[in-house]
Amino acid sequence: MTPRRWLIAILFVGIISLTAYGLLKRGYAQLGGTGDGVYTFEQVVNDQIARPVFMVEPNDGSGCHFLVQQSGVIWVVFEGAIEPEPFLDIQDLVNDTANEQGLLGMALHPDYPNTPYFYLNYTDVNDDTNIVRYEVSANDLEKADPTTRTEILTITQPARNHNGGMLEFGPDGYLYIALGDGGGAGDPQENGQNPDTLLGTILRIDVDNPVNGLPYGIPADNPFADGVDGAPEVFAWGLRNPWRFSFDTTTGDLYIADVGQNQWEEVDYLPADDWSVLNFGWDAFEASAVFEGSPNGDVLMPVAEYDHNQGCSVTGGYVYHGTELPDLQGTYFYGDYCSGIVWTLSKDGNGDWVNEVFLDTDYNISSFAVDLEGELYLIDHGGQILKLVAVNP
Ligand SMILES: [Ca+2]
Ligand SMILES: [Ca+2]
Numbered sequence: 001m002t003p004r005r006w007l008i009a010i011l012f013v014g015i016i017s018l019t020a021y022g023l024l025k026r027g028y029a030q031l032g033g034t035g036d037g038v039y040t041f042e043q044v045v046n047d048q049i050a051r052p053v054f055m056v057e058p059n060d061g062s063g064c065h066f067l068v069q070q071s072g073v074i075w076v077v078f079e080g081a082i083e084p085e086p087f088l089d090i091q092d093l094v095n096d097t098a099n100e101q102g103l104l105g106m107a108l109h110p111d112y113p114n115t116p117y118f119y120l121n122y123t124d125v126n127d128d129t130n131i132v133r134y135e136v137s138a139n140d141l142e143k144a145d146p147t148t149r150t151e152i153l154t155i156t157q158p159a160r161n162h163n164g165g166m167l168e169f170g171p172d173g174y175l176y177i178a179l180g181d182g183g184g185a186g187d188p189q190e191n192g193q194n195p196d197t198l199l200g201t202i203l204r205i206d207v208d209n210p211v212n213g214l215p216y217g218i219p220a221d222n223p224f225a226d227g228v229d230g231a232p233e234v235f236a237w238g239l240r241n242p243w244r245f246s247f248d249t250t251t252g253d254l255y256i257a258d259v260g261q262n263q264w265e266e267v268d269y270l271p272a273d274d275w276s277v278l279n280f281g282w283d284a285f286e287a288s289a290v291f292e293g294s295p296n297g298d299v300l301m302p303v304a305e306y307d308h309n310q311g312c313s314v315t316g317g318y319v320y321h322g323t324e325l326p327d328l329q330g331t332y333f334y335g336d337y338c339s340g341i342v343w344t345l346s347k348d349g350n351g352d353w354v355n356e357v358f359l360d361t362d363y364n365i366s367s368f369a370v371d372l373e374g375e376l377y378l379i380d381h382g383g384q385i386l387k388l389v390a391v392n393p
Pocket of ligand 2: 266
């Protein structure tokens, strides 16, 4: 071939390779969003770690954030850099072999650091879920004391997927813990509709008032506090794999993103003033679509759902209550791990839900996060930590 033909051939192969890479990376058509040209997610941490899954800012006056790495390390982020020494390294206790395993969640005690406790949700070397408590060091706010590990709950996991992972204190001071249905396709053990099991639920426990030799107490208004028709720890059930939940810090309303089977991803909503139905439907329903069998009582249907043309695995976020982006006040954000789409969800003047594409990003959204001021962050599983900002502030 002539040099000119060689050049054309090389260009052709290059274009095909780039196209193939783009399809592999995304596999989804790019969508326009309400935030296009107005808002963007801006990288705010210069260093990167592999597989970050969460971030939280302690109210300790330090200006640091704790960044949770799925392999079992918690890093200290300060002024856009990751400190060389970790806050805590429990990689020897954590098994993150499968995609949905690892150190998955971290919650600071509401009175932290005066009450020096923080709580972790991770899968251990036996593939089981561990809910544990650690303390920050008495003399160093950037170092946890690894000798303070205290077991709160251990939950046997029948399979390696659907481990849930979130844990967070509610506005009532109780610790809420998300657990998936135990894994396997189609909830083979039927845990979702069985509130006697801790799988497929959000638990609600009182870690400040332990009773009966357990490391926690049961809030008197839990739906099965007496243990008759369900496990006392269970708060909500009928969940498949709740991947991130959060409370609206103003209203106390609860938002749960529940990862679907093969077709539908959903966002569930529980108003703070109505807990009459706490069954979210799986596996009688996948989102609002009939899946199999009959529900165990009334079901609360999702307030938003999307099919697998727009993603493959929902990641719940937060209701924005920051000050830097006033037009977004009171808006709930969530996204999809695979497509990178970020949606907003809010109520219109008639009280009807409005669900809109906000930005179609290229990130593998493993989580969202908020800081002490209520500003919103996106955690990219690929390593970037980004903050939602105005394009032209
Ligand atoms: Ca089933
Ligand atoms: Ca559901």
